[in-house]
Amino acid sequence: MSKQAIILTVNGVARQALVEPNQTLTSLLRDELGLTGTKHGCGVGDCGCCTVILDGETVNSCLVLAMQAQGREVTTIEGLAKGAELHPLQQAFVDAGAIQCGFCTPGMILSAKALLDHTPQPTREEITKGLSGNLCRCTGYEKIVEAVQDAAGKMSEA
Amino acid sequence: MSGNFEVIGSRAPRKDAPNKSTGKARYIEDIKFPGELAGALLQSPQAHAKIKRIDISRAQALPGVVAVITAQDVPDVKYGVSPARYDETLFAVDRVRYVGDEIAAVAAEDLATAQRAVEFIEVEYEPLPVLLTVEQATAEGAPWLHEQFPDNVCAQVEQEFGDVEAAFAGCDLIQEGSFFSKRQDGAFIEPNQCVALMDSDGVLNLHSSTQVPHYVQRTLAMVTGLNMSKVRVVKPYVGGGFGPKASATPIDLAAGFLAMKTGRPVRMAYTREQVFLFSRARHGFTHHMKIGVKKDGTLMALDHRATLDGGAYSSFGIATVYYAGSLLGGPYKLPNMRYHGLRVFTNKPACGAQRGHGGVIARALFEQQMDVIAERLGMDPIELRLKNMMETGDVTCNDLAMSSLGMRECIEAVKNGSGWDQKKGKLPKGKGIGMACGFFVSGAGYPIYRSETYHCTIMIKADEDGGGIVVYTASAEIGQGSETTMAMIAAEAVGIPYEQVRVKSGDTDFGIDLGAYSSRTTLMTGHATKEAGENLKAMILETLAQELEIDQSRLDIKNGLIKISGDPVDFSAIRIGYIKEHRGWQDQPSGDELTFREAARLAYLRRGTLVSTGKYKPPVLGGKYKGAAVGTSPAYGCSAQVAEVSVDFETGQIKVERITDAHDCGQAVNLTSVEAQMQGSVSMGLGEALFEEVKFDGQGRILNPSLGEYHIPTVMDMPETKCIVVESGEPNGPFGAKEVGEGAIMPTIPAILNAVRNATGLVLDETPLTPERVYLAIKKQKGA
Numbered sequence: 001m002s003k004q005a006i007i008l009t010v011n012g013v014a015r016q017a018l019v020e021p022n023q024t025l026t027s028l029l030r031d032e033l034g035l036t037g038t039k040h041g042c043g044v045g046d047c048g049c050c051t052v053i054l055d056g057e058t059v060n061s062c063l064v065l066a067m068q069a070q071g072r073e074v075t076t077i078e079g080l081a082k083g084a085e086l087h088p089l090q091q092a093f094v095d096a097g098a099i100q101c102g103f104c105t106p107g108m109i110l111s112a113k114a115l116l117d118h119t120p121q122p123t124r125e126e127i128t129k130g131l132s133g134n135l136c137r138c139t140g141y142e143k144i145v146e147a148v149q150d151a152a153g154k155m156s157e158a
Numbered sequence: 159m160s161g162n163f164e165v166i167g168s169r170a171p172r173k174d175a176p177n178k179s180t181g182k183a184r185y186i187e188d189i190k191f192p193g194e195l196a197g198a199l200l201q202s203p204q205a206h207a208k209i210k211r212i213d214i215s216r217a218q219a220l221p222g223v224v225a226v227i228t229a230q231d232v233p234d235v236k237y238g239v240s241p242a243r244y245d246e247t248l249f250a251v252d253r254v255r256y257v258g259d260e261i262a263a264v265a266a267e268d269l270a271t272a273q274r275a276v277e278f279i280e281v282e283y284e285p286l287p288v289l290l291t292v293e294q295a296t297a298e299g300a301p302w303l304h305e306q307f308p309d310n311v312c313a314q315v316e317q318e319f320g321d322v323e324a325a326f327a328g329c330d331l332i333q334e335g336s337f338f339s340k341r342q343d344g345a346f347i348e349p350n351q352c353v354a355l356m357d358s359d360g361v362l363n364l365h366s367s368t369q370v371p372h373y374v375q376r377t378l379a380m381v382t383g384l385n386m387s388k389v390r391v392v393k394p395y396v397g398g399g400f401g402p403k404a405s406a407t408p409i410d411l412a413a414g415f416l417a418m419k420t421g422r423p424v425r426m427a428y429t430r431e432q433v434f435l436f437s438r439a440r441h442g443f444t445h446h447m448k449i450g451v452k453k454d455g456t457l458m459a460l461d462h463r464a465t466l467d468g469g470a471y472s473s474f475g476i477a478t479v480y481y482a483g484s485l486l487g488g489p490y491k492l493p494n495m496r497y498h499g500l501r502v503f504t505n506k507p508a509c510g511a512q513r514g515h516g517g518v519i520a521r522a523l524f525e526q527q528m529d530v531i532a533e534r535l536g537m538d539p540i541e542l543r544l545k546n547m548m549e550t551g552d553v554t555c556n557d558l559a560m561s562s563l564g565m566r567e568c569i570e571a572v573k574n575g576s577g578w579d580q581k582k583g584k585l586p587k588g589k590g591i592g593m594a595c596g597f598f599v600s601g602a603g604y605p606i607y608r609s610e611t612y613h614c615t616i617m618i619k620a621d622e623d624g625g626g627i628v629v630y631t632a633s634a635e636i637g638q639g640s641e642t643t644m645a646m647i648a649a650e651a652v653g654i655p656y657e658q659v660r661v662k663s664g665d666t667d668f669g670i671d672l673g674a675y676s677s678r679t680t681l682m683t684g685h686a687t688k689e690a691g692e693n694l695k696a697m698i699l700e701t702l703a704q705e706l707e708i709d710q711s712r713l714d715i716k717n718g719l720i721k722i723s724g725d726p727v728d729f730s731a732i733r734i735g736y737i738k739e740h741r742g743w744q745d746q747p748s749g750d751e752l753t754f755r756e757a758a759r760l761a762y763l764r765r766g767t768l769v770s771t772g773k774y775k776p777p778v779l780g781g782k783y784k785g786a787a788v789g790t791s792p793a794y795g796c797s798a799q800v801a802e803v804s805v806d807f808e809t810g811q812i813k814v815e816r817i818t819d820a821h822d823c824g825q826a827v828n829l830t831s832v833e834a835q836m837q838g839s840v841s842m843g844l845g846e847a848l849f850e851e852v853k854f855d856g857q858g859r860i861l862n863p864s865l866g867e868y869h870i871p872t873v874m875d876m877p878e879t880k881c882i883v884v885e886s887g888e889p890n891g892p893f894g895a896k897e898v899g900e901g902a903i904m905p906t907i908p909a910i911l912n913a914v915r916n917a918t919g920l921v922l923d924e925t926p927l928t929p930e931r932v933y934l935a936i937k938k939q940k941g942a
């Protein structure tokens with residue numbers, strides 16, 4: 001199999017990469033671009049820790065081929081903070097104690113971001129629906145939901 | 159209780175949270191070494207077979223393959239968890255005992271080549287009868303999985319405390335029941351992974367996603383034949399453990415051997431399916447209990463039989479089978495208790511420890527029976543529990559000492575917090591409310607191997623400029639928040655702000671720590687951290703007292719400032735000295751009080767780098783009977799929960815709507831982390847109660863080895879959870895603290911069972927409570 005060149009935008013920056021036809025977007029981000037914040041928990045679309053935002057919608061990057069990202073825009077967890085300043089969702093996760101082992105956290109925060117981008121003031125039901133594809137074994141989700149509610153409040157004030 | 163603390167008891171944000179929120183936190187998969195090889199395992203497709211022949215020649219010949227190893231290439235050393243029951247070899251010697259048993263490992267230039275090479279290894283099997291159930295394994299004439307364990311009995315326990323038969327004879331009411339649970343998977347979100355490499359000092363370094371660096375170091379040293387000082391285990395951030403990561407894995411050991419053989423770093427990882435295959439998670443339990451009470455509800459006696467389907471190896475199972483009995487000694491006064499426990503080998507992956515080790519299903523049945531007893535006696539279930547519960551100072555019939563026990567506070571908290579009196583007996587059809595209690599050890603009283611070792615040691619070093627301190631600990635942050643807990647304890651002990659403490663953890667080079675299991679870290683590592691912090695403080699104050707020519711007892715440190723009691727003391731010489739040393743600096747000390755920074759700097763100037771140490775091991779605990787060690791602990795946490803459910807009679811679907819949860823953690827070190835452990839426990843208990851079951855086909859193959867098919871709770875499944883933290887002040891804990899990580903799971907399953915019973919009238923005796931199971935039970939009840 002021969003590698004092919006693709007161009008995509010990652011966290012607002014144009015990037016080029018040589019990818020294998022069967023290489024996943026998770027692998028492109030982690031192995032080629034060094035963005036290891038995207039986690040890998042199952043590889044088959046079950047856990048959601050590889051969640052990234054592709055053209056505004058969340059995807060499980062383990063189910064997307066790197067080549068499918070050609071010409072498209074990807075946001076990973078590394079793209080949220082502005083320098084040392086955390087994104088309001090990140091800050092809310094820290095403050096609420098919504099992070100334990102942290103392995104689900106990048107995917108969880110990106111799912112929450114996509115939710116708030118579409119629905120700035122979500123109800124509890126909308127939050128649980130928006131996060132239902134992201135598994136967390138540590139937290140029982142309660143503090144995660146609180147963090148999203150808290151961030152939604154703060155972001156609408158700003 | 160809450161003492162007068164500066165840091166303890168606050169909601170300080172976790173040390174690791176910012177990096178975990180931005181993706182900067184490094185887990186094993188994020189750490190790469192130059193020249194890495196990829197490893198892969200050959201695992202048995204057969205559940206039980208003799209190995210007639212292994213041919214690795216085709217695999218070896220594959221371009222890109224660097225090494226292939228089998229049992230022939232490694233020392234013939236048995237290992238396991240409990241030294242008395244070492245029954246595993248890294249690679250199968252002449253027999254495989256479960257689907258997934260390890261046969262060989264390959265190291266290659268890339269993973270695809272390693273995996274292809276695994277397929278090229280030829281193995282000739284001679285099938286043996288496959289024993290998948292306890293009944294099959296204990297049947298007359300069944301082959302033995304291990305020669306040293308006749309009749310497939312891994313462990314058998316017979317205990318009696320008091321006189322059970324005599325007590326039954328004097329009882330007014332006898333209640334009997336049974337319960338059957340299914341094996342669970344840990345389902346931590348990060349699959350196990352490791353990298354092994356030889357460093358330039360000739361030390362074998364293993365970076366691994368483990369809960370127990372020390373035990374992994376020991377096992378790796380023993381199996382490879384290397385000296386302990388030639389093996390170092392480092393644990394980066396770990397994506398959850400919950401018990402199944404509490405021992406060395408075959409990939410830890412295989413990567414070690416392959417790194418030694420190839421001289422290159424070797425990475426090995428489990429896929430999600432392999433996590434299920436390796437298992438080491440919760441056993442399937444069968445319990446039978448007979449409980450005797452007096453008319454007034456006084457508990458008199460328990461006769462308890464438990465059978466554990468252990469899988470192919472012992473793993474933690476000896477402790478599990480003891481815990482399954484001993485953890486019924488409390489939290490109720492129970493003067494007479496008999497326990498018969500049996501753990502049996504079957505041709506399935508080995509079960510081990512999981513949150514609430516051994517005690518969860520025993521607790522479920524006992525608490526369910528308590529509810530039935532209450533009904534038969536015409537008592538409220540809460541009243542029955544209040545009547546029998548233990549209090550601080552009580553000792554169980556099996557010699558577990560409750561040095562603090564806020565059981566009453568927990569029960570009352572959930573009673574009031576849930577609105578029990580307004581709801582019990584007054585709910586509409588299909589709704590139910592139930593409660594249960596539980597307790598758990600706050601650290602195992604003894605190490606897994608027999609030793610007088612300290613359970614943990616701590617080193618604290620003050621920065622030479624006085625800016626802060628670094629705590630070095632070999633303890634394992636696996637998500638529970640132990641780095642934060644130790645930072646808070648150190649800050650409190652030294653008397654400085656939390657922000658001035660850094661924690662380096664999870665490296666066997668930092669000392670001894672038995673690891674993250676048995677809910678031990680806060681109490682045990684916390685003790686050692688507190689001691690080291692106090693020692694550091696004493697060193698600094700001693701120097702300062704000499705310099706100021708005053709008595710040391712007049713000095714203290716609080717919130718980063720030196721407190722001097724009595725008459726004012728002139729410390730200007732120290733300050734001037736500090737300021738002169740830092741000409742050009744922007745943040746010179748000022749104010750009326752001498753700062754920690756100045757005092758710590760001075761102490762460095764007078765005595766060199768300041769390093770203090772701390773250590774902890776529990777006092778000798780427990781009774782003299784066989785197995786008395788399991789269940790002993792310096793302290794016990796306890797909890798109560800009320801569950802509210804709705805049951806759909808048409809579909810058998812159960813929805814848990816609300817959980818009110820109270821836990822006595824002695825003293826919250828970090829209030830947010832305590833709640834987080836309680837909520838996490840509820841979700842794991844809820845999953846076990848309602849969905850989780852590892853299923854097998856008739857050949858011993860797992861039918862649902864993925865997170866999609868093996869259902870753990872999603873955010874949609876979770877009820878509203880109200881957490882109430884009870885603080886009884888534990889005299890044996892650092893600053894009064896004790897466990898929360900596992901005790902909090904104890905009441906969840908029975909509280910749900912009791913709520914379902916309240917809604918349906920059904921005493922369900924099998925988990926998970928799948929819609930099918932519940933529906934059939936409802937149908938049967940209607941028919942009856």
Ligand code: FES
Binds near residue numbers: 040045050063
């Ligand atoms: S790794 Fe992509 S969903 Fe699990």
Ligand code: FES
Binds near residue numbers: 098139
């Ligand atoms: S914090 Fe561990 S899986 Fe979510």
